[in-house]
Amino acid sequence: MMPTFQTLSVLPRLPERLKGLKDLAYSFWSSWNPEVESLFRGLNPRLWSGVQYNPAKFLRYISQRRLDAAAKNPDFLREYDRIVSLYERHRDVASLWFSQTYGKPGKENFQIGYFSAEFGLHESFPMYSGGLGILAGDFIKSCSDMGLPIVAVGLLYKNGYFEQQLNREGWQEALYHSYSFMDLPVETIKNDFGDEIKVSVDFPNGTVLAKVWKASVMNTTLLLLDTDLPENTPENREITSKLYGGDQDMRVRQEMILGIGGVRALRACGYQPSVWHMNEGHSVFMALERIRELVEKESITFHQALEIVRASTVFTTHTPVPAGNDAFHYGLIEKYFYTYWVRMKISKETFLNLGTAPYEEGQRMFNLTILALKLCAWKNGVSRLHGRVSQNLWKNNWVGVPTNEIPISYVTNGIHTETWMNRNIRGLFDKYLPEWKDRFLDRAYWDGIDAIPDRELWEVTRKMKKEMIDFIHGRVSEQRSRYGETIEQLREVDSIFDENTLTIGFARRFATYKRATLILQNLERFKRILNDPERPVQIIFAGKAHPADRPGQELIKRIYEISRSWDFKNRIVFLENYNMEVARNLVSGVDIWLNTPRRPHEASGTSGQKVPVNGGINFSVLDGWWEEGYDGKNGWIIGDGREYADTNIQDTVDAVSFYDTLEKEIVPKYYQRNEEGIPVEFLAMMRRSMKTVIPLFNTHRMVKDYLDELYLPAYSFGSALEEKRFETGKAMAEWKTHIEKEWRAVKIQSNTIRRDEEEIPANLELEFSATVYLGEIEPKDVAIEIYFERYNVMGELEGTETFPMAMDMETLHHTYVFKGKFRLSERGNYKYSIRALPYHPALPLKFDTGLIRWMGEA
Template structure:
């Protein structure tokens, strides 16, 4: 609710009206949404919200219902909860998701706020998350990078050309660097967990067997994250017979290390942890499936530097971004993940493995079964054979090439440096520039824009559209290559001229990648209380289409259409 406080401060201290204060606050605000999962978007019943916020409406210069409507998708709807995310969207000029796919999902999720526009037309953008190189990259890799890339590499982290120098390294150096960190992980696990396991797990023999069985020569696959149910930690355990065969091959040993925490109120997540722990205690999985409790940053740092593969299996498209895999690939750890979140952008063939982002089944249980079978198949037929295709020097040169590809082709695109560059370019700079314009000269531009919006709202309901000329497609066939003239008139506009009219063409073919085409009409003349518009449209595509005309407010100082989201459709 920081924007509520900022508005209240401007009303109180600068004596601004609410509409002007809102213009000022919005022009300097960005809402970064971090999840499409409903539990991540707090909503409050009006009674509970009123208990704490009743006095705040007056401080902002609003009635109670006006404050409630700022948090409602459907303003004026009694009983609709106050959504913190809707409030953020209504009080921020810009909104962004944290990956390309999450930006798309967020446009669809927030579309009900800005009625009259299709999701793909919304201003909601994205900046894909990145991770801080110096924090999450092991010192062994940092030393190797400095020697290979040069002493100034930390100042140019998002330069792909620099990272390509990893190919000049000897395979032995890459392999040994990873093996050092793998051995450190194993020693860390033994050192951290031995005492507690002996104290709490009741069977010293089993504990020592587990600890002694952690094998640096095995392919170690890590899974560490919040145990929310959409993360699907259970997928690997869908077919225990198949899993048993994978982990009990003496010639190709494979071990899985799981860790994570569930929210105290998340019974489903807690159940997943309980299930994994139970399986890990079965004789055939003892020392092959290992669950490490007390997940924290220290353990996370060891895992993302020491395992061979980082496994991620979220339900599409609920992984907003994910960053653990980004930390892993900077440390020579390969990703095996669903093409969701950041990995949809990051995946490069020959630098990791991916499960398709496309759903085969609407039924989630069936989709889970298919994905589990795909994981088993890829482990059995691709990943495990590649890892154990070792040469006379004791390592797989093909595996090392995957590591080099991952570092060269993926790492530079997922650093904090690149992320901050994107935020500056896409959001921060334009917010800073526009905010400075609006507050200059005692908020002159903000006051002007707020007054214009009030004038537009005053006449909006009365505006009518009259067709002056329009092709009649019930009589004349629509033909590709032909020009069609459209002329319309807006009435009841008073003395205002800031309105746009556009022809919206909707392709009715579901698979078409360009479903919406928009052509704005030109304002050709102004008469008392009326505006005239004209368009000559050339048909360029065949197919099945629907047509409509859309009216919207238009002003050069609006950052985007949704800043004053008034829309009228005429069919």
């Protein structure tokens, strides 16, 4: 008979003198402060690497003997006290940027609720898949650094995102691990009665409970919901098992827990955000839940609640193509939301129309991005180019509004610089730019990079490259050992890559639009460039394809096969299981960072922003952030920004541009050395790259942009509509209803400009007038404008201008004359028209209603 065993965990007890280690371990601070990391590493270096640099798990497994010894070691205690003092200083929110800049009366209730399906904080906390999660993690780290009053909401995934292995043939295999939350830096939250806080969401198969966990990203609280509870059915326990796992049904359930459950979690934990931010459309059900709350608790109508919720809600879209936006069949939405429209006191048709999108097949789909556009007053893309792409992509939601005036703005993404900066570069900055940590918003300060001597900068970048190559050797050895390769084959790993060779990095999600194999179009030419005996080049690939993305996996297989071929031996390597650790090593060690998306399909892309922080240079298509980051002297471009309708032509043009630029510009500049062996011209471009990218493309700047352009306006307008128990919001809803009902009657009947000539001199002031029939709409409720489009000699639109008109008199019943003056300062050919649009001082944005009437429209 076999004996029965039960498990028992015995945990080390922190000595009283080292109690602060727990706060440090559960703050995520070690993910961007190497001094904190060194403190933990010093206690047990082998264990530290063994737990994937996870301080929470580290404290669970470190021996009591080592802790007791550290509590008596004066050297350790001296460093420990210094770091704890720094920690306490950073936790003093009143001394941080937001309080010092904006913390004045009138903003006592200002708080942001930030929702995201994933957060990339550290590789040991696998609640992210790629760029969206890394961006969210970097963003809330900067919010912490700057003291922004924000609370984030996400899901706590038991299996996280998959880990990638490549088999001997190069096919990707997806492995999922089960994580113990006891080993993660999260804690349960309890109510006043000592019970763990759980929230419920009603599903067709019953009520689902979600436990609320708390992660403290220094000053930023992150609430994470977990449905893997014994009270739930096995099916519902799986909702928070895998990030982006499962079918469409699972996707809806995850997004309901995130959006609806997230709102209820905030309420249960005592948070009352005044501004709500959806990082992508995954969390859009958050707005529906807030509308339901108002309808049921405040006894107001759906349309009144909608106006109030819209005014304080921000939506960020990260997707530049229609297929990337979540859309579900009506039947699936009806299955999960059949009680919602009843509770909000609207019809099923009204509810479904909120997210309706016509598809090519004629099917009616419920599109979460369209839903978000309708439920949020404040909308933005994630780069200047992506803002324009989004305006064009969603223009059908603002019929008649010029594309460039569609109310979708942009805030260009950035990175949390300290997370991605190698400690060797930190040493240089500490020496030559001692205030760098506090000067991310000061562009001029970073000109101080010129003070770093060439020799020191070059030696530091070479050191980081050597460390990266050592890391590559270790990863490739592990991979090939798993294949059962011979000792001789394993010894060859040490000859992969050389620190004196120009090194290019390409690491990102393997989606087809990112064109990972673009540079393989002409293999003979590519082989010749890489194997040049005097000026060789080596390239590192890394990245995952979604488990359901077969074409993306085929790209990985092809690159892997080429990397193992004789022609490219020791010149190309594919690193498996791309994660934050791999990314940190690559962005700090490569000379050149390659990006080859099919323009304009890269919404932003932040991997390239991490490279200049460590002295690397970008070589990219003019897409995403690089379209505004490139200045002609801080890197190289592929192509010239032109877009071809034929993708084969586009690929050929871009591939030739890649080969030409690499062979004729980059390689010569890298290998041209002075008498000290330093590539002076290459180093000059490196400095330019650092000076132009670091102070502009960081999440500190990004936080400030969101605050000034979106959060504070949303707070102002949202607070105004909530005044006097929502009376202002109710009035706004009634006004909109009236305007929408009467708008079809508005007609611009005639217009005159007081000058007969077709050609007029620049800067001449002219008067114009228009006769407008308004029906039952009051003149004060409209804005009448004259609108100009300016064209160049090629007939291309160069810009637009508008000039307001004021009501002059009423000529007939409901018919009015509006007059105004204008002055055209630019030469060119113009087209003009008169337009009318609704106006109300409480409208958050000019085209908030989406209504417009042009001269000549019936």
